[in-house]
Amino acid sequence: MAKIQAIRGMNDVLPTQTPAWHYLEQVMRDLLAAYAYQEIRFPVVEQTQLFKRSIGEVTDIVEKEMYTFEDRNGDSLSLRPEGTACCVRAAEQHGLLYNQTQKLWYMGPMYRHERPQKGRYRQFYQMGVEAFGMSGIDIEAEMLMLSQDLWQRLGIADVLTLEINNLGNPEDRKRYGETLKEYLLDHREALDEDSQRRLEKNVLRILDSKSPQTQEILKQAPQLPDHISADSAAGFQQLLEILTQAGIPYQVNNSLVRGLDYYNGVVFEWTTDKLGAQSAVCSGGRYDGLSKQLGGTATPGVGFALGMERMILLLEELDRLPVGISRTVDxxxxxxxxxxxxxxxxxxxxxxxxxxxxxxxxxxxxxxxxxxxxxxxxxxxxxxxxxxxxxxxxxxxxxxxxxxxxxxxxxxxxxxxxxxxxxxxxxxx
RNA sequence: GUGGCCGUAGCUCAGCUGGUAGAGCCCCUGACUGUGACUCAGGUUGUCGUGGGUUCGAGCCCCAUCGGCCACCCCA
CATH class of the missing domain: 3.40.50.800 (Anticodon-binding domain)
Structure with a gap:
C-alpha cells in the first residue's frame, strides 16, 4: 500500500512548533482584548458567489486560485480564500450591522491554490480585524496603531515598514478609473498582456504592473492624487498626521492598489525584506462599498489581515520567540x-x-x-x-x-x- | 501557471565511470559508576519518494508522477 501524505502546500504543525503558535495567538488575543475587539467565527466553506462578488471576477484569487467544487445538490461552493467577505456576510446576515458599529476579529485557515513557496502555502492562517459602521479616519488610525502595537509586543517592529495610499472615495476611484482607462486605451498595444486584460474590469491594478514598458506608459498617465476629492485628501492628511504623532513611520506609495477589488479610501501594507519573495505580512484598507455589493445595506468598513505563518517565520528568523515557551512539563x-x-x-x-x-x-x-x-x-x-x-x-x-x-x-x-x-x-x- | 535545484535509516548526510547500501547523531542492551555523565562492548532501523523503461544487472541512466526548496507571478 502506498503511503498517504498530506496535500501539497498544506502543513502539519508538529509538537515542536505548536508553542510558537500558541505564543503568537496569545499575544494577539491579549492585544485585541486590550482594544476591545470581539472575536467572530464563520465557516471555512461559502457559496462561490460570495467571493466572486466581493474579491472581483478578474482577480487572480478568483480566476485561478480558489478551491471551488460542487456540493451534492449542485451548488457551487468554495473554500474561503480570505476572511473579509465571510465576515461581512456573517455580520450582515445576523443583523450586526443594523444601526450599530462593530469591532471584530477572527483567526483561521484560508485556502488558495498557488505554487507553494517559503511563506506561501495552500492552507495558511490569517488573523483578520474588521470594523463596521465607522466612516472617519480615526478607525484607520486605530487599526494602524493596533498593528504597530502588535509588532512592538512581538519585538519585530524594527523590520516592518508601512506603505500607505489613498484611493479616494468610491466616486473618486470610479472617475479616476475611467480617466485612466481612456488614456491607456490609446496605448493599448504597448501594454503587457495582463494589463490589457485588466483594462476592461480592473484598470487600477495596472498601476502596480511589474512590466517596465507598462510603467513607462504610466509615467505620462493621469495621476491618482489629482483625482481625489478635497475632503478625502484632507482626511488622508489627517491620518498621516496622527501616524506621525503616534510615532509610526510610513511611506506613501501612490501605486499601491491591492489585489482585491473591494477597496476604496485608505489602503496599506506592512512589508519586510526578511522573508524572501513574500514581503507582505499584513495588509488591508477601507471597503465602504462591500456590504452593499453583497446585497446588504451600505455600511462603511475597514479591516486588515495578517499571515500567521509569515509572522512565525519572522519570529524564528529573528530569534524573537521568548525562551521557555517550549517547556511543557514542570x-x-x-x-x-x-x-x-x-x-x-x-x-x-x-x-x-x-x-x-x-x-x-x-x-x-x-x-x-x-x-x-x-x-x-x-x-x-x-x-x-x-x-x-x-x-x-x-x-x-x-x-x-x-x-x-x-x-x-x-x-x-x-x-x-x-x-x-x-x-x-x-x-x- | 512558468522556470531552476532537490527527494538514500527518526534526524544530518556519504555513496567513485551502473554490479542489489553506509557514516555521524539519536535510540536500546550490557559493563563501569548510587546513578541525566564519561568510557568501553554490542544492537535495531531502510521495498534508496512512487510507477514504468533501458540493461545480464540501477540508489546512480531515461520517462512519468508525487512531494520539498527557491525564483517568477500573486499575495497574507
Missing part, C-alpha cells in the same frame, strides 16, 4: 518497578488537584532508573519525583533537575509540602 514522576505504578498515578492525581496549573508528567511504559532520569531532564521539568520499588513506598525521592544533583528523601504524605517549597506556587495561580 514535574516529572519517575516510576521504577511495576510495584509503584499504581501509587505513582494516584499521587500524580493528588498533586494535580492541589496545584491545578502545575504540569505533571507521569512516566508510563517502564524503563530503568537511568533512562527515566534522562527523560526527566530532557522534558525540561524543574524537578522529579522518583518512586522505586516492588511495592507501594512510604518514602520517595525528590530530585531537583539542575546541575546540583540535589536529591532528598521525603515521606509520601509530605510530598506535596516539599513540592510547595520548591515551586513558586503563585506562578501557578
Amino acid at each position: 514535574l516529572y514522576i519517575c516510576v521504577i518497578g511495576e510495584g509503584v505504578r499504581q501509587q505513582a498515578l494516584i499521587l500524580a492525581g493528588e498533586i494535580r488537584r492541589k496545584i491545578p496549573a502545575l504540569r505533571v508528567l507521569t512516566h508510563c511504559g517502564g524503563g530503568k532508573y537511568n533512562s527515566q532520569l534522562k527523560k526527566a531532564f530532557a522534558s525540561g521539568a524543574q524537578c522529579a519525583l522518583i518512586l522505586e520499588g516492588e511495592a507501594a513506598q512510604t518514602e520517595i525521592k525528590l530530585r531537583v533537575l539542575d546541575d546540583s544533583g540535589e536529591t532528598s528523601t521525603v515521606g509520601v504524605e509530605s510530598a506535596f509540602d516539599s513540592l510547595s517549597g520548591l515551586f513558586d506556587l503563585e506562578q501557578f495561580d
Whole structure:
C-alpha cells in the first residue's frame, strides 16, 4: 500500500512548533482584548458567489486560485480564500450591522491554490480585524496603531515598514478609473498582456504592473492624487498626521492598489525584506462599498489581515520567540518497578488537584532508573519525583533537575509540602 | 501557471565511470559508576519518494508522477 501524505502546500504543525503558535495567538488575543475587539467565527466553506462578488471576477484569487467544487445538490461552493467577505456576510446576515458599529476579529485557515513557496502555502492562517459602521479616519488610525502595537509586543517592529495610499472615495476611484482607462486605451498595444486584460474590469491594478514598458506608459498617465476629492485628501492628511504623532513611520506609495477589488479610501501594507519573495505580512484598507455589493445595506468598513505563518517565520528568523515557551512539563514522576505504578498515578492525581496549573508528567511504559532520569531532564521539568520499588513506598525521592544533583528523601504524605517549597506556587495561580 | 535545484535509516548526510547500501547523531542492551555523565562492548532501523523503461544487472541512466526548496507571478 502506498503511503498517504498530506496535500501539497498544506502543513502539519508538529509538537515542536505548536508553542510558537500558541505564543503568537496569545499575544494577539491579549492585544485585541486590550482594544476591545470581539472575536467572530464563520465557516471555512461559502457559496462561490460570495467571493466572486466581493474579491472581483478578474482577480487572480478568483480566476485561478480558489478551491471551488460542487456540493451534492449542485451548488457551487468554495473554500474561503480570505476572511473579509465571510465576515461581512456573517455580520450582515445576523443583523450586526443594523444601526450599530462593530469591532471584530477572527483567526483561521484560508485556502488558495498557488505554487507553494517559503511563506506561501495552500492552507495558511490569517488573523483578520474588521470594523463596521465607522466612516472617519480615526478607525484607520486605530487599526494602524493596533498593528504597530502588535509588532512592538512581538519585538519585530524594527523590520516592518508601512506603505500607505489613498484611493479616494468610491466616486473618486470610479472617475479616476475611467480617466485612466481612456488614456491607456490609446496605448493599448504597448501594454503587457495582463494589463490589457485588466483594462476592461480592473484598470487600477495596472498601476502596480511589474512590466517596465507598462510603467513607462504610466509615467505620462493621469495621476491618482489629482483625482481625489478635497475632503478625502484632507482626511488622508489627517491620518498621516496622527501616524506621525503616534510615532509610526510610513511611506506613501501612490501605486499601491491591492489585489482585491473591494477597496476604496485608505489602503496599506506592512512589508519586510526578511522573508524572501513574500514581503507582505499584513495588509488591508477601507471597503465602504462591500456590504452593499453583497446585497446588504451600505455600511462603511475597514479591516486588515495578517499571515500567521509569515509572522512565525519572522519570529524564528529573528530569534524573537521568548525562551521557555517550549517547556511543557514542570514535574516529572519517575516510576521504577511495576510495584509503584499504581501509587505513582494516584499521587500524580493528588498533586494535580492541589496545584491545578502545575504540569505533571507521569512516566508510563517502564524503563530503568537511568533512562527515566534522562527523560526527566530532557522534558525540561524543574524537578522529579522518583518512586522505586516492588511495592507501594512510604518514602520517595525528590530530585531537583539542575546541575546540583540535589536529591532528598521525603515521606509520601509530605510530598506535596516539599513540592510547595520548591515551586513558586503563585506562578501557578 | 512558468522556470531552476532537490527527494538514500527518526534526524544530518556519504555513496567513485551502473554490479542489489553506509557514516555521524539519536535510540536500546550490557559493563563501569548510587546513578541525566564519561568510557568501553554490542544492537535495531531502510521495498534508496512512487510507477514504468533501458540493461545480464540501477540508489546512480531515461520517462512519468508525487512531494520539498527557491525564483517568477500573486499575495497574507
